Amino acid sequence: MLSKTDASAAAFAVAAVVFFLIGGLLTTVVPPLVDKTWGKPFENSDPSKGPIGKLEPYTDLERKGRDIYVREGCWYCHTQQTRTLLADTKRSGWRGVDAPISTPDEFVYDSPHMFGTKRTGPDLSRVGGKYDAQWHKTHFRNPRDLVPGSIMPPFPWIAENPEEFDAMVAYLQKLGRAKDWRPDHDYEH
Amino acid sequence: MQEKQLTTGAVSPSGAAAVSPSAHADTTAKWFLISAIGYFFIVGIIAITIAAKFVWPELLGTVAPLSYGRLRPLHVNGMLFGWLLAADMGLTFYLVPRLCGVRIWSEKLGIATAALWNVIILGAVVSLLAGWNQGLEYAELPLALDIAVVAAWIMFGFNIFATIGTRRYAQMYVSLWYIMGTILWTAFVYLTGNFAVLAATGVNQANLNWMYVHNAVGLIFTPVGLALAYYFIPKSGNIPLFSHKLSMIGFWSLAFVYVWTGAHHMLHGPISQWLQTIAIVFSVMLLIPVWTVVYNFFATMKGQWQQLRENVPLKFLMSGVVFYLLTCFQGPMHSLRSVNAIVSKTDWIPGHAHMAVLGAFSFFAVAGCYYAIPRMFNRTLYSDALANWSYWLLMIGGLGFFVTLWLGGVWQGWQWNNPAIPFIDTVVALKPVWLVRFVSGILMFAGIVAFLYNVLATVTGAAGVEKPRAAAA
Structure with a gap:
């Protein structure tokens, strides 16, 4: 699959952003939704x-x-x-x-x-x-x-x-x- | 487009030159590089000043704009954005057209980008000295400057992608992937760290802040730094890169793994334990992209190591690779809870951070400048001997800095973990370490001065540099 990105800048850009966003979203947007103590005053x-x-x-x-x-x-x-x-x-x-x-x-x-x-x-x-x-x-x-x-x-x-x-x-x-x-x-x- | 056949084995950074080397005006690259090297020098003075404040805390102590708390962010932002990122962008403007076999898409847009970048850096100097600090690490600059950075980045990214879009060779050399990755990821990383972060508070905000801080190094300076290394190691050594396939593995594992690790900045701190564990697991996995890349560089050098005796750019590059290997071994190790309990928040950490930003990525950029600047100006380097001096001064000063801070940091960490020792005693204990750090800083600064002088003598056409270089760029 990734060999296609070797010669196509568009395919490359899509793959690079998708790879990044998996971890990017799971570690920034998701944690405060899972752990409610982040937003609730003591x-x-x-x-x-x-x-x-x-x-x-x-x-x-x-x-x-x-x-x-x-x-x-x-x-x-x-x-x-x-x-x-x-x-x-x-x-x-x-x-x-x-x-x-x-x-x-x-x-x-x-x-x-x-x-x-x-x-x-x-x-x-x-x-x-x-x-x-x-x-x-x-x-x-x-x-x-x-x-x-x-x-x-x-x-x-x-x-x-x-x-x-x-x-x-x-x-x-x-x-x-x-x-x-x-x-x-x-x-x- | 030429070369339908895709390569997976050994590969050189450029095929037959589609555009003759003299056809590149390189005006944008020149502007970026000259101003970047100027900031390297100016911010170097600030670096020595804050190192001196550790030894003489009263120094300039009653002048608010020159107090430690104002100069430190100026040192960090000045080195990261004024020197390193500007130098990286300048070298990108040099190597992308050459790798694509075409001229840069728009030299005018590039010059405007360089001008805007200088406005941003000067704005940063004024606002940080005045204490207009947003209070978030690496994101200290006020919002107006953040918006200008986004504008400059769009101008830069558009120009580079448009150039790549008109390339003459179908297959893209690995440096081009890393540059495209840098442009795309920086957009997300910078927007998160400077805009999204303002909408959050407390631990949620800290998590976004650390995602940005970590990836400013991991997904901005690392990929563009590796793009330079992948280009300049084969170029300055005149040897093909060992493996194209290996470079792909290194790239895609970096793309996937790096972004997960931000929370390792808050280990043992007030952030969910499961998120700390995720950050630790991915931090250890970082060994995969790092070792793949480093193996590729070492294998490229096989049978060619004797070149390090004479070739100053290659010396900087391969020393940078070793520092990259070491700093990226430290990183995963710090993220282990037991090690972190000793080294976290100590002076070890600036030792580690300087090895990454100075030892690895600045060494790559300095090598690029030594290789590219004479070629852009169609001259020979003013002095190889002086370049060699700049290498040894930066190397010995750098090692003195890194090693003493590691030793001092471990010592400090052990003392902190014994609550019977009063905190102030752990401060006093580190005073000899900070003195050595200051002296090392002076050595490094002398290296920067030698570098600056050599470059300026080359571009202003001092005696002996006029004869055009035989080798094509």
Whole structure:
């Protein structure tokens, strides 16, 4: 069959597109139809099924902070996914409590998604509520003042701009909070 | 049309020249290649800058447009679209008319395409430095530029298909399939990654994004890169390709297998386990097209390896083939869950990605430039010795970059998997690795400078390059 495509550009084009579209459609269009959790916001009120909570859409302030996160390319160095690896649940954890793994239903309102591919800095999927606003202000001015050895760039134009800074902190404090995973609810603001 | 008989065995990239070599104006190819090499140099400076920021994090730290988060997408997009894809398109404009035995369908349309492409790249520089970033990897450019890319691609594709439609030989040489495949698949891949993706959110969006990111390499840069290798290896070595049939197997298995693997970018992540498994299975199957292609190239070189001593384009090409083999062995291995748990998200990954884009596909494009540019300008290359220097600088710099990042990445991955080690300690541990990466980057950049200088001296007619080349193009 394919020997025909050797001498006919039209036959070639049809075959090349068909070969591509089989996998193309099955791996992009079909999965969200099969796995409904991709599009349904997280909600759980039964503690026996894991952390309770509900995924709320971003407020205007949080969305503004998120836009800054996108603009500054934070996502090139910080992932936002606690993977199904023991070490990830420990590293995303806090004060001796392991973090729950990330599930698709926690990201329904994310666009652009911020899962990331490179972890030059720590993962931020459960950073919400760990550090207070003052910590973030100092850290954005110069990360090395709080974390010696850090290679994160300074962001004075965020730290010194109250509007941008408040939005940024509002977004960071939201991260990973759909699941109320701290037993003592000891979240910072 | 000539040659009714279809070949399946050894085959050469072109039959008797239907159009004399001097009949090709190559204006489009020249514009694409000269601007691409210019971007290779400019974006090389950005590459060194961001490598330096890993070593000196305060460097240019208070200037927002020059911060790491703004320069990194400029580095990636600049190298992928400003240098590599533009060089690939320029070389396509060179080899398609020659393989078809006709002139390019429209030189005017081609020049307009090259001009539009330059407008897109300059627009990308402005928007990325300003922070107008869509937030999706490889799809950072704002929508207006995405639309311009689609327009440029239609102009390019139409011109190439129209040229192939008027060809003098019935049977199409393998490079032509790969180029046609690139044009068709890129249309779908680019539309998915830059337009369809905007209608989705969360994991669904990530899945479309990774389908695009993966296939930007697998179904754009791989097929057009292999088209160059299939043309320039036999041409610059003056040897026939080992097997036509084997090249068909490689092509059709690539066409079927590659698109399934996007989800391997989210292994262990918040995406359905069954989709991860599908991506793993198809990632391992990628060994079939890769090994078929590489075997064909090695068999072509049988009894001809001594040519690597003198022939700089062939040196770049065969080193590129070895890097292609290695990078495409790493890829399937990373997709295994156990290996992925160590290397994913570490510095191993940029080591792997640079071997594909620089070590394999840029080496093919550089070889193509060294072979084609003197022929297009009807001159000899300014300096073979300088070309040899550019090879060794890119080779040693590249190896230094790849190998240290692999070692550093594995080390980092093992440390991450021991939660007793604080994260910051795993950052500090990598500092020597990033210093070596910066130094390797300087070596690679020196290679780019030698390449740029050699090409410019050739095309501007520096002393010694005026005598017309004896060999026909």
